[in-house]
Amino acid sequence: MTDQNAAGTDPRLGLTVTHRRYVSYAEAHYAGHLVAGGYVLGLFGDVATEVCIRTDGDEGLLASYAEVRFLAPVRAGDVLEVSATVVRVGNRSRDLDLAARVVARGEPERGESAAGVVEPATVVVTARATVVVPPGS
Numbered sequence: 659m660t661d662q663n664a665a666g667t668d669p670r671l672g673l674t675v676t677h678r679r680y681v682s683y684a685e686a687h688y689a690g691h692l693v694a695g696g697y698v699l700g701l702f703g704d705v706a707t708e709v710c711i712r713t714d715g716d717e718g719l720l721a722s723y724a725e726v727r728f729l730a731p732v733r734a735g736d737v738l739e740v741s742a743t744v745v746r747v748g749n750r751s752r753d754l755d756l757a758a759r760v761v762a763r764g765e766p767e768r769g770e771s772a773a774g775v776v777e778p779a780t781v782v783v784t785a786r787a788t789v790v791v792p793p794g795s
């Protein structure tokens with residue numbers, strides 16, 4: 659019988675949590691209804707929090723971000739899908755791969771409220787984060 663733990667693989671590795679969020683026009687900060695980069699980091703914090711709840715029964719704390727890449731603009735009217743995957747489990751630290759994708763977007767050239775599904779989704783931001791949970795979580 660193959661036992662993941664006996665084989666030394668932590669069952670938390672590979673866990674993925676996904677959130678979806680409509681980017682309201684109140685979030686637009688720059689010309690062309692562009693949203694500030696920090697907005698997506700906030701969404702990363704939320705999805706990382708659910709990861710910590712699921713892996714350790716605690717909201718956890720973000721200790722660091724690495725390799726943050728802003729690959730394409732996020733605009734008001736976008737629907738974002740934000741995901742976090744556990745890629746390393748330490749003693750109290752866990753590393754997460756994070757990605758934000760635009761899955762739907764406004765199409766103002768068709769009309770004020772026109773919008774459509776973006777397929778395939780456009781990857782807009784990626785990052786690696788380390789979260790830390792309390793001892794004994």
Ligand SMILES: C[C@H](N)CC(=O)SCCNC(=O)CCNC(=O)[C@H](O)C(C)(C)COP(=O)(O)OP(=O)(O)OC[C@H]1O[C@@H](n2cnc3c(N)ncnc32)[C@H](O)[C@@H]1OP(=O)(O)O
Pocket residue numbers: 703704706707710717718719720721722747748749750751752788789790
């Ligand atoms: C996901 C959240 N719910 C959402 C948030 O955004 S929380 C808000 C933003 N974050 C904070 O306000 C955290 C502020 N920082 C702290 O409170 C502390 O620095 C800390 C709790 C993150 C770590 O402090 P401490 O518990 O004293 O750390 P250590 O005992 O030294 O180490 C424990 C493990 O954590 C690893 N580690 C510590 N600092 C970092 C870092 N900056 N980058 C990466 N990893 C870090 C350390 O290596 C230990 O790992 P292991 O236990 O060996 O796996």
